[in-house]
Amino acid sequence: MRTIAVLWLILLLFLGGCGDSGPNLQPLADQAVILAFGDSITYGTGASKEQSYPAVLEKLSGHKVINAGVPGELSADGLKRLPKLLETYQPALVILTHGGNDLLRKMQRETIRQNLAAMIELIRQQQAQVVLVAVPRPSLLLSADPLYEQVAQFLQVPLVKESLPEILQSRQSKSDAIHPNANGYAQLARDIFQFLQDRQAL
Numbered sequence: 695m696r697t698i699a700v701l702w703l704i705l706l707l708f709l710g711g712c713g714d715s716g717p718n719l720q721p722l723a724d725q726a727v728i729l730a731f732g733d734s735i736t737y738g739t740g741a742s743k744e745q746s747y748p749a750v751l752e753k754l755s756g757h758k759v760i761n762a763g764v765p766g767e768l769s770a771d772g773l774k775r776l777p778k779l780l781e782t783y784q785p786a787l788v789i790l791t792h793g794g795n796d797l798l799r800k801m802q803r804e805t806i807r808q809n810l811a812a813m814i815e816l817i818r819q820q821q822a823q824v825v826l827v828a829v830p831r832p833s834l835l836l837s838a839d840p841l842y843e844q845v846a847q848f849l850q851v852p853l854v855k856e857s858l859p860e861i862l863q864s865r866q867s868k869s870d871a872i873h874p875n876a877n878g879y880a881q882l883a884r885d886i887f888q889f890l891q892d893r894q895a896l
Contacts, residue, residue: 717850719823719895722786728752728759729783729822731776731813732791735829735858736763738879740869745876750883751789755896760785768801769793769809776813780820787895788817789886791827791858793841794872798832803841810845825852825889830859852893857885 722728730736730748738746738761752759762779764772772792780788790813796806810826817824826846828838836859846853858874861867867878874882890896 717852717893719787719825719852719890719893722757722895726757726786727783728755728757729762729779729785729788730759730791731762731772731779731788732827733763733767733772733795734765734873735791735794735827735882736761736789737765738763739765740873741876741879745879747874747879747883747886750880751886754883754887755890763791766795767792768799769796769806769813773809773812773816776816780816780822784820785822787823787825787890789825789827790814790817791829793839794829797829797839798872807841807845810841811849814845814849814851823895825854825886825893827854827886828856828858830862836863852889854886854889857882 728751730751736746736748743749743761746761748759748761760783764775769792790810792813793806793810814824814826826842828842830836831839838855838859842853843855845851861874861878861881862872864878867874867881869875887896
């Protein structure tokens with residue numbers, strides 16, 4: 695853990711801001727399964743299950759998309775839950791949207807970064823690709839919390855940076871301060887779908 699902490703500090707000295715970023719992805723096979731892993735944003739709180747972003751993304755992409763969202767979950771609990779899901783579904787791609795509850799509870803950012811990094815390493819150990827979706831920092835002016843870009847650049851993970859902050863800035867796209875509504879989830883699904891196309895996964 696000390697080595698990881700030192701590497702994070704080195705990274706922070708050189709990190710600059712940018713939009714959606716990261717390397718390209720490998721094209722998904724026709725029968726490839728996508729695992730959407732996260733908390734209430736993935737689950738679809740504020741809309742029906744059929745209106746959640748994984749359900750909409752499944753229709754857009756033509757791939758099976760597993761909704762593995764648990765409302766209220768902290769990243770430490772997600773880290774414990776992830777291995778069984780990877781074993782069960784054998785996904786080719788994992789869309790990781792986690793850490794929002796940690797931020798709301800003002801957990802240590804280093805802990806959140808390490809938990810996200812550990813999830814990404816677990817996913818890669820299963821020979822799956824991963825896309826990270828940034829969650830807004832709790833503030834009046836919503837923007838992606840910098841820790842997501844730090845993790846993405848450190849581990850060279852494709853990052854969907856601006857989608858959720860932009861959705862949650864619009865009254866027409868959110869059910870409350872921290873959750874999209876059906877319109878917002880549909881936009882998130884479209885943004886992720888376009889991102890996967892741009893990164894050559896679809």
